[in-house]
Amino acid sequence: MNPKLAIPDAAPLVLSLRSVGYTLETALADIIDNSITAKATEINIDVKWNKELNYISVRDNGYGMNEAQLHQAMKIGSKNPVDPRNHDDLGRFGIGMKTAAFSLCKRLTVGSKLLGSNAMCMRVWDIDKIAETNRWELFDGSSTPDWKDALSRFGNCEQGTIVVLEKLDRLITENYSDQAIGRFWQRIADMEKHLSMVFHRFLSGVQAIAIFINGKKIEPWDPFMRNWLATQEFREEFLECNGESIRAHAFILPHHSKLSVKEYDEAGGPGGWLEQQGFYVYRNKRLIVPGTWFKMLRKNEPGQLARIQLDLTGDMDFEWKIDVKKSSAAPPSTLREGIRRIARTAQEASRKVYYYRGAAINQQSKAEDNDAIWEQASIRGRTFFRINRSHALLKDAKAQLNADAEKKLNTFLSLVEGFAPMNASLTGPVSGEANQENELIDSAASFCSDLINAGYSKCEALRKVLQISIYEGMAEAIENKLQL
Ligand SMILES: Nc1ncnc2c1ncn2[C@@H]1O[C@H](COP(=O)(O)OP(=O)(O)OP(=O)(O)O)[C@@H](O)[C@H]1O
Ligand SMILES: [Mg+2]
Structure with a gap:
C-alpha cells in the first residue's frame, strides 16, 4: 500500500481557522499568554481606530525570538501538543497566536528581538494573499502605516516581541461614525475587565507584571475578595x-x-x-x-x-x-x-x-448553631424575608410560654417581619409560589385581629397592617373580613 500525501489547501484551511470561536477577549488573552510565558514584565496593548489607522498591537519585553524561532512560531502547529512543556508555560497547542489573530484580522505581523541582537526579525501572514495564491507564503517585511505606527511605539527596546493585528475585519464591522466608535470602545473596556480577571494573579504580588491598554494600567480583579475581613x-x-x-x-x-x-x-x-x-x-x-x-x-x-x-x-x-x-x-x-x-x-x-445578613459562620461549628435566622419567601411578586420559626432558640423560648404569651410573641414577630428594613426595599422577580390574593387577605386579617387582641385599637391595628408593603391597598378587604 502506497500512502498518498494529502496536504491541506492553504486558502480554505486558513479561512476556516478564522471561525474557531474566539471572542475579542479570549483572543487577546491567548496572545498575552505568549508574552507571559516569554517572561515579559511589561506588556502594552495599543488599540487604534481613527481615520488613518486601525490596528491592535501587543508588545512585550520578554525574551523574544530569533529569525528561525519566529519563522517556526508563525506556522500553524508550531509545536506538538503532546510534547512536554515547562511548568509555567501557558501554551499547549502551537496554534493560539495564529488562530486568535485570524479570528479578528486578516493581517498578522510579528516582530521580535533577542537580547543582544541589533536587528528585529519579522514575519507577516496576510490572509488576502493566501486566499489569492492558495500558498503558505510568509513575508519577512512590511511597510504599512499601521505597522510603522505600532513599531514606533516599540522604540529601542533591548528585547521583546510585537504582535500587530491589521485589517480588523471581524472587529470593525461598521463605518467610522460616532455610534460605531462608542460601541468599539465599549468592547475594548469589556476586554479590559476580562483581562483584569483572567490575569489577576500575575497582576499582583511581589513579582507582578504590568499590562497597559493605551497606556492605562490594568488593575487586578480578585474574585475571592481576599482583602475583606468579612470574606x-x-x-x-x-x-x-x-x-x-x-x-x-x-x-x-x-x-x-x-x-x-x-x-x-x-x-x-x-x-x-x-x-x-x-x-x-x-x-x-x-x-x-x-x-x-x-x-x-x-x-x-x-x-x-x-x-x-x-x-x-x-x-x-x-x-x-x-x-x-x-x-x-x-x-x-x-x-x-x-x-x-x-x-x-x-x-x-x-x-x-x-x-x-452577613453574620459570620464558622464552618467548623455544629449544624444547629448555623440555623438561619431569616427565611426567604415570595409573596405577591416580591421577595420577602420571614423569621425562621423553627429556630431552636425560638422553639425553646416558646415552650416556656403560656398560650397567650406565645400568641403575643408571634404577633410581635410578624411585626418585626413586616417592618424589617430589607422587606421594605427588597423586591424582585419571583417564581412559582406567589400567594393567592385570598390567602393574603386572610393572613392580613388574622394579623390585624392579633394586634387588636394584643391591645391595639381597631384603627391603629388596621393602620399598622396597611403599612406593611405586601398588604398595601387591602383596607377594605380586611375591614370586610373582620367586620370592623
Ligand atoms: N511574545 C512572544 N515572545 C516569545 N515567543 C513567542 C511569543 N509569542 C509567541 N511565541 C512563540 O511562538 C510559539 C507559537 O505561539 P502560539 O501561541 O501559536 O502557540 P503556543 O503558545 O505554543 O500554544 P497555544 O496554541 O496553546 O497557545 C510559542 O510556542 C512561542 O515559542
Ligand atoms: Mg500561545
Whole structure:
C-alpha cells in the first residue's frame, strides 16, 4: 500500500481557522499568554481606530525570538501538543497566536528581538494573499502605516516581541461614525475587565507584571475578595488525579449589606454575581473558566457568594479537556464526586450567609448553631424575608410560654417581619409560589385581629397592617373580613 500525501489547501484551511470561536477577549488573552510565558514584565496593548489607522498591537519585553524561532512560531502547529512543556508555560497547542489573530484580522505581523541582537526579525501572514495564491507564503517585511505606527511605539527596546493585528475585519464591522466608535470602545473596556480577571494573579504580588491598554494600567480583579475581613476562607483541599494534586480553595464572599453599592458592583465581576459563582479553574495561575459548577449544580441566587479556586497544571490539559482557546475545562470522571462534595459545601455556606445578613459562620461549628435566622419567601411578586420559626432558640423560648404569651410573641414577630428594613426595599422577580390574593387577605386579617387582641385599637391595628408593603391597598378587604 502506497500512502498518498494529502496536504491541506492553504486558502480554505486558513479561512476556516478564522471561525474557531474566539471572542475579542479570549483572543487577546491567548496572545498575552505568549508574552507571559516569554517572561515579559511589561506588556502594552495599543488599540487604534481613527481615520488613518486601525490596528491592535501587543508588545512585550520578554525574551523574544530569533529569525528561525519566529519563522517556526508563525506556522500553524508550531509545536506538538503532546510534547512536554515547562511548568509555567501557558501554551499547549502551537496554534493560539495564529488562530486568535485570524479570528479578528486578516493581517498578522510579528516582530521580535533577542537580547543582544541589533536587528528585529519579522514575519507577516496576510490572509488576502493566501486566499489569492492558495500558498503558505510568509513575508519577512512590511511597510504599512499601521505597522510603522505600532513599531514606533516599540522604540529601542533591548528585547521583546510585537504582535500587530491589521485589517480588523471581524472587529470593525461598521463605518467610522460616532455610534460605531462608542460601541468599539465599549468592547475594548469589556476586554479590559476580562483581562483584569483572567490575569489577576500575575497582576499582583511581589513579582507582578504590568499590562497597559493605551497606556492605562490594568488593575487586578480578585474574585475571592481576599482583602475583606468579612470574606470566609475555607481550608484548602487537595484532590488526587493520576498522581497529580489539584488544589481547591473555597471562599464565601461577604453579604451585600457589608459592601457599598460601588464595591458590590465591582465584586460582581464582568459577568455579575449570579454568573460568577462556582469554581474558578486556573491553569498555571492563568484563569481559564471564571465560575462554573461543571453542570453538577445549578447557579442560583443563594449560592452566589461561593467562589472556589481550583489550581491545575499544564500536565493535566488532556484529562481536563482544556481547549485551544483556553476558555473551557471539564473534570475527569474520577474527580467528579470530590468536586461535587466541595461544591455542595460551598453552596450551602453561601446560602447561610446570603440569608443571614452577613453574620459570620464558622464552618467548623455544629449544624444547629448555623440555623438561619431569616427565611426567604415570595409573596405577591416580591421577595420577602420571614423569621425562621423553627429556630431552636425560638422553639425553646416558646415552650416556656403560656398560650397567650406565645400568641403575643408571634404577633410581635410578624411585626418585626413586616417592618424589617430589607422587606421594605427588597423586591424582585419571583417564581412559582406567589400567594393567592385570598390567602393574603386572610393572613392580613388574622394579623390585624392579633394586634387588636394584643391591645391595639381597631384603627391603629388596621393602620399598622396597611403599612406593611405586601398588604398595601387591602383596607377594605380586611375591614370586610373582620367586620370592623
Ligand atoms: N511574545 C512572544 N515572545 C516569545 N515567543 C513567542 C511569543 N509569542 C509567541 N511565541 C512563540 O511562538 C510559539 C507559537 O505561539 P502560539 O501561541 O501559536 O502557540 P503556543 O503558545 O505554543 O500554544 P497555544 O496554541 O496553546 O497557545 C510559542 O510556542 C512561542 O515559542
Ligand atoms: Mg500561545
